[in-house]
Amino acid sequence: xxxxxxxxxxxxxxxxxxxxxxxxxxxxxxxxxxxxxxxxxxxxxxxxxxxxxxxxxxxxxxxxxxxxxxxxxxxxxxxxxxxxxxxxxxxxxxxxxxxxxxxxxxxxxxxxxxxxxxxxxxxxxxxxxxxxxxxxxxxxxxxxx
Amino acid sequence: xxxxxxxxxxxxxxxxxxxxxxxxxxxxxxxxxxxxxxxxxxxxxxxxxxxxxxxxxxxxxxxxxxxxxxxxxxxxxxxxxxxxxxxxxxxxxxxxxxxxxxxxxxxxxxxxxxxxxxxxxxxxxxxxxxxxxxxxxxxxxxxxxxxxxxxxxxxxxxxxxxxxxxxxxxxxxxxxxxxxxxxx
Numbered sequence: 001x002x003x004x005x006x007x008x009x010x011x012x013x014x015x016x017x018x019x020x021x022x023x024x025x026x027x028x029x030x031x032x033x034x035x036x037x038x039x040x041x042x043x044x045x046x047x048x049x050x051x052x053x054x055x056x057x058x059x060x061x062x063x064x065x066x067x068x069x070x071x072x073x074x075x076x077x078x079x080x081x082x083x084x085x086x087x088x089x090x091x092x093x094x095x096x097x098x099x100x101x102x103x104x105x106x107x108x109x110x111x112x113x114x115x116x117x118x119x120x121x122x123x124x125x126x127x128x129x130x131x132x133x134x135x136x137x138x139x140x141x142x143x144x145x
Numbered sequence: 146x147x148x149x150x151x152x153x154x155x156x157x158x159x160x161x162x163x164x165x166x167x168x169x170x171x172x173x174x175x176x177x178x179x180x181x182x183x184x185x186x187x188x189x190x191x192x193x194x195x196x197x198x199x200x201x202x203x204x205x206x207x208x209x210x211x212x213x214x215x216x217x218x219x220x221x222x223x224x225x226x227x228x229x230x231x232x233x234x235x236x237x238x239x240x241x242x243x244x245x246x247x248x249x250x251x252x253x254x255x256x257x258x259x260x261x262x263x264x265x266x267x268x269x270x271x272x273x274x275x276x277x278x279x280x281x282x283x284x285x286x287x288x289x290x291x292x293x294x295x296x297x298x299x300x301x302x303x304x305x306x307x308x309x310x311x312x313x314x315x316x317x318x319x320x321x322x323x324x325x326x327x328x329x
Binding site: 021024025027028033036039040043044047074075077078079081082083084 | 170
C-alpha cells in the first residue's frame with residue numbers, strides 16, 4: 001500500500017498538480033507530526049475557499065476593481081505556492097496579469113479555469129491523504145492485521 | 146553584574162516571533178522554526194506584532210512580559226502595517242532595535258530588497274521559505290549572539306587579546322578607560 005501512495009504522489013508531481021514544495025513539506029513530517037502536510041492542506045483549502053468566495057462576489061458585482069482582485073489573487077498565489085499547488089499557482093499568475101492589463105474577460109476566463117484546477121487538486125489530495133493514512137507511517141510500516 | 150547573568154541569556158533555544166497574514170504560511174514557518182529547535186510565537190499582522198512587543202503605545206503592556214525575542218521574521222506584503230513598516234518601527238525602538246529582523250517575500254523585487262536591507266533588515270528570504278534557509282538563519286543569529294556576549298563580557302574581564310576582535314567603538318571605550326585609570 002505504501003507503494004500505491006508513492007505512485008499516486010509521483011503521478012501528481014508528473015502531471016504538474018504538485019511541485020517540489022509539496023515534497024519539501026513532506027520532509028518536515030516525523031513521528032511526532034505525521035499529518036503535517038494534511039494539516040497544511042486542510043488550512044489551504046479552507047482559506048482558498050474563502051478567497052474564491054470573495055473573488056466570486058467581486059466578479060458578480062460586475063464592476064471590476066482590478067486592484068482588489070489582484071490583492072485577493074496575491075494571497076491565493078502565496079498560499080498555493082507554499083503548499084506546492086503548481087497548476088493553481090499558474091492560473092493565479094495569469095489572472096494577475098489580466099488584472100494588470102485591465103482585461104475583465106481574461107480574468108473571468110482564467111478564474112473559471114482556476115476553480116476547476118482547485119477542485120481537481122482538492123479531490124486528488126483528499127484521495128492521497130486518505131490512502132496515506134491507511135498505509136500508515138513510512139518508516140515503521142506495519143502489516144495489516 | 147555577575148557573569149552568570151550574561152550566560153543565562155544565551156540559552157540555545159531562540160525565541161522567534163513570526164509575522165504573516167497567511168494562515169498557511171504561518172503554519173509552515175512555525176514548523177520550520179520548531180524543527181530548527183526554536184521557540185515560536187506567530188501573529189497575523191504587524192499591528193499584533195507591535196502589541197506583542199509592547200510597542201503599540203499602550204505603555205502598560207511592555208512591562209508585563211518577561212519578553213525575550215531573539216529574532217523577528219516577517220512577511221513583507223501584509224494588509225495594514227507592511228513588513229517594511231514593522232521593520233522601521235522595530236529599528237526605531239530603543240528596546241528592540243538590536244533584535245535581528247528578517248523579511249520574507251514571494252516577490253523578488255530588487256528595490257524592495259535594498260530598501261529593507263538599508264533599513265537594517267538582517268536578511269531577505271524568498272518564499273517559499275525552505276528548511277535550509279531557516280537553519281542558515283539560526284546559525285547566523287546564534288553566532289551573532291555569541292559575539293554580543295563576548296563584547297559585553299569584555300567590559301568586565303579585560304583581555305588584551307580580545308580587544309582586537311571587538312568593534313571599533315568598544316576599542317576606543319576600553320583604551321580611554323585604561324588611560325583614565327593610569328592618570329588617576
